[in-house]
Amino acid sequence: MENLTDPTSEQTTVLSNAEIADRLASLAQMLSSQKENPYKVKAYRRAAAHIRNLPESLDEMVRREEDLTQFVGIGAAIASAIREIVTTGTLTKLERLRGEASPAIAELSGHPRLDPGRVMRVYKKLNINSVRELRQLMESGQVERVFGNRMAQHIRQGLTETHAMLLYRADDLCQLIQEYLLSACHVSRAEAAGDYRRRVEVIEELVFVIETDDFPHVVERMKRYGGRTPLVGAGVDHASFALSSGILLRLQVAADEDWGFYMATCTGSKAHLKKLVSVTEPLRDLKQEGFTSEKSLYRHFGLQYVEPELREGHDEVERAEAGMLPGLVTAKDIRGELHAHSLSSDGVDSIEDMAEAARERGYEYIGITDHSQSLKIAGGVSVDDLWQQIHYIDKLNGKLRGLRILKSSEVDILADGALDYPDDLLKELDYTVCSIHSRFALDKKVQTERLRRAMDNRYFNILGHATGRLLLKRPGYEFDIERVIDQARQNGCFFEINSSPDRLDLSAENARRAAAAGVMIAVSTDSHSMGELDLVRCGLDQARRAGLQKANVLNSLPWNKLQRLFRR
């Protein structure tokens, strides 16, 4: 049946979702070079990103005249653009804009992630006009010397093809692929393994262990995921594909008898497996024995089961041998939220709505941490307005039952390490989150002293997104993390794991260090809307990778205990 309705002769002419997405991304870039409405530009970019993940072939859907607006981010205008791309191979609007643009701008459409405005500034100042020259000057360090680190980052990313994706984006993709394996490829079992299962924050490859009695059929079907997904390598029991979203997909066939062996080896990490086989037996012998589950594998060698998040080759194998693995923190340990914005600064929901959302999650408290006065671009709250907000929250708390709104602020740490409000105001807050939002480029020593000095203020409680990193966008600013952890320990300050999927800051590695020094860590969302409170799961993933237990996590405490810790 299937083969009859799917003439393979047509397959080569089918546009893949990736090719459609590329054209939409190029259009977004051309529109942005024309200073078009930024929302429109964003809508095209977002649609392009979403389309790359879809299993359904948009090309085939257009030919079958199906409705494309059923997908998130595809409205009537974008649907009609996709129809035009499929039927004509291009977009009149894109071609017209390219024709009108200077040759230098038109050339950029091959690199849709480059911002034309910024690139033109570089071209003008360095007196060049091609991507080839841009690449040379970036590699020689000239772009960074003249324009600084952020511009160099932007250019580097725009010129490098992306082969990585944020973990939370991979969550959606992973689910779509699992469904496709089960329903379209007819595998009887499919489980995600690899970095994804260990909850590594940036993913370059998705790995699935699958059970099937017809692997060639699975490979054929997978080649048609999203219209076309190229096969990049295959053997009798495994295959790799280049997904449209830029990352790889690897399939490994396993049977019921050796499911445990394949789940363990496909989950990794390499460092973990190396330690594991030093107390078990070589991999080839393990393979002979098979094991129907991972649990039976670990048990066979007298080891506690090791949660995937802990399999990084630290000390987990030794601890599993000694029966001393930590009981990792879970979502139900979380009693409240300590970093959330409202309409008062750059959030989109009112304090009341944020409180209601916290109550719906079963929380006991939520701290409202709007930006402080200096952060003007994010609607920083003036001294007078914060006084008013304090009184307002007191009034709300008088009426609320079962939930407490905590009076707080995300206070900027100024260049010299001073906090952005006077002490007599800070004193009225229940606690503070203090963060760096400016002067990222300070010298390492100066930046370290800035943070240490800020912690000397007795109203400093939690250091917000400690390193300022943005995953896949920019590295954190430089400072001596050990010295800052030491200062936090001495002064009774705390860290957070910021759950924003592109921050996850502290990293698991730094959170592990802080916890080892005895410093407690808040798992916070930095929510700017009610829905973002759910992102706590992303922070919990990292907390678990850091080996944190409930006792390490600040917001697992009830407010009365927390209150004592915040008073220095």
Ligand SMILES: [Zn+2]
């Ligand atoms: Zn912040």
Ligand SMILES: [Zn+2]
């Ligand atoms: Zn914030």
